Amino acid sequence: MSELLVSGGQVLRPDHSVERTDVLLDQDSGEIIDIGDLSGDDELDAAGGLVIPGLVNAHTHVAMTLLRGYADDKQLDAWLQEDIWPAEAELTAEDVRAGAELGLVEMIKSGTTALNDMYFFMSEVADAVEAAGMRARLGYGAITIGNDDEAAREEMRDSLAFAREYDGAADGRIRTAFMPHSLTTVGEEYYREFVPEAREAGVPIHLHANETTDEVDPIVDEHGQRPLAYAADLGLLESEDYLAHGVHLDDGEIDLLAERGAGVVHCPASNMKLASGMAPIQDLLDAGVAVGLGTDGAASNNDLDMFDEMRDAAMLGKLAAGDASAVDAYSVVEMATRGSAEILGFDSGRIEPGANADLAVIDLDAPHLTPAHDLVSHLAYAARGSDVRHTVCDGQVLMRDREVTVFDEQAVRERASERAQSLVGRAD
Numbered sequence: 001m002s003e004l005l006v007s008g009g010q011v012l013r014p015d016h017s018v019e020r021t022d023v024l025l026d027q028d029s030g031e032i033i034d035i036g037d038l039s040g041d042d043e044l045d046a047a048g049g050l051v052i053p054g055l056v057n058a059h060t061h062v063a064m065t066l067l068r069g070y071a072d073d074k075q076l077d078a079w080l081q082e083d084i085w086p087a088e089a090e091l092t093a094e095d096v097r098a099g100a101e102l103g104l105v106e107m108i109k110s111g112t113t114a115l116n117d118m119y120f121f122m123s124e125v126a127d128a129v130e131a132a133g134m135r136a137r138l139g140y141g142a143i144t145i146g147n148d149d150e151a152a153r154e155e156m157r158d159s160l161a162f163a164r165e166y167d168g169a170a171d172g173r174i175r176t177a178f179m180p181h182s183l184t185t186v187g188e189e190y191y192r193e194f195v196p197e198a199r200e201a202g203v204p205i206h207l208h209a210n211e212t213t214d215e216v217d218p219i220v221d222e223h224g225q226r227p228l229a230y231a232a233d234l235g236l237l238e239s240e241d242y243l244a245h246g247v248h249l250d251d252g253e254i255d256l257l258a259e260r261g262a263g264v265v266h267c268p269a270s271n272m273k274l275a276s277g278m279a280p281i282q283d284l285l286d287a288g289v290a291v292g293l294g295t296d297g298a299a300s301n302n303d304l305d306m307f308d309e310m311r312d313a314a315m316l317g318k319l320a321a322g323d324a325s326a327v328d329a330y331s332v333v334e335m336a337t338r339g340s341a342e343i344l345g346f347d348s349g350r351i352e353p354g355a356n357a358d359l360a361v362i363d364l365d366a367p368h369l370t371p372a373h374d375l376v377s378h379l380a381y382a383a384r385g386s387d388v389r390h391t392v393c394d395g396q397v398l399m400r401d402r403e404v405t406v407f408d409e410q411a412v413r414e415r416a417s418e419r420a421q422s423l424v425g426r427a428d
């Protein structure tokens, strides 16, 4: 049995207390074996650092790193239709592979060990995730509007086929979901036909919902009900399902989510950048809804750093509630770790024996993390992705002393830059 000892650090425990202790990982099973004063074959030096659960980015489009900075400062609708979708129409499998690797390197360098991804050419994303040693819930994003019936059904079938084929790939580090893009970009008849098939396949369903008022009003007009009531009517919002955004929710929809146990992935930076609105996160937490955190794609963020996201979630949550005590440091750290992990169905996000050995070590030796009154506060408000010293997933070291071990970082960056340049050249 090969073991790895994360030694000499302080450790963030599930109750958010911080303890000076070691963490022993089983590299074969990929689980945490024990916490205490321990010894192991191989050591990862955490002295002067804080060991935290690996961060979980529960909603992104990872290959959109290629479009980072390509189109900014626009509303969602215009941004997608005028800039993003035309560029994405030119994407090749090789582009997606290069963009995904870039995004995964960025995530590893900022302490993220697991993600949810919805995009195109998902077998490329799956291969990149496997090579990265990360954990992911993946799905092909299906859109039916603008397609004839045959093409629309093909999209839905593609999403199901991917979900069926890749579930359990990479020794179980990859799980899948059926991913219709949103309630307005996939027609009702396609939900009616394919949701039962997804249930039969035993995969959860993930989609964008209630992101902007443009996604709410047409549904109210056409169906005479709020979007999430419509979603429930379509057979969505089972307890394993999760939606991205949930910005414009009324009280009835919040209660519905709580009753059904479906999760919400909050993407505060994207919601601010696209001026989509302020999600009622404290209300969701108070109602007992499962809330996770995601960056969304790099074209609407513009980075994949979950430390930024925690800070944004806290700031925006307070503004939305008109209450500085809302969405506190504890809540955002919980959202970025166990909250997101539970939504994705991974036993990660907590440093405890038996849980997945997914963690990051934060260097506390920095002016912006001094003094150390409250390390949970630092995680939420002051730490940055660049403070991460080591990243470990499934017991394997993905980054040691800021050196990514799973990819040649320089080569990944060069390949992605070249691909991105050629892509936007074709799209313009």
Ligand SMILES: N[C@@H](CCSC[C@H]1O[C@@H](n2cnc3c(=O)[nH]cnc32)[C@H](O)[C@@H]1O)C(=O)O
Binding pocket: 061, 076, 080, 084, 085, 088, 118, 119, 120, 140, 141, 142, 143, 155, 181, 208, 211, 270, 296, 297, 300
């Ligand atoms: N098969 C689909 C692709 C869907 S992938 C998921 C899509 O979500 C898009 N996307 C990224 N961010 C957002 C967002 O915030 N809201 C809605 N869509 C987004 C992304 O650009 C991508 O086109 C097609 O034929 O277009």
Ligand SMILES: [Zn+2]
Binding pocket: 059, 060, 061, 208, 244, 296, 297
């Ligand atoms: Zn999205």
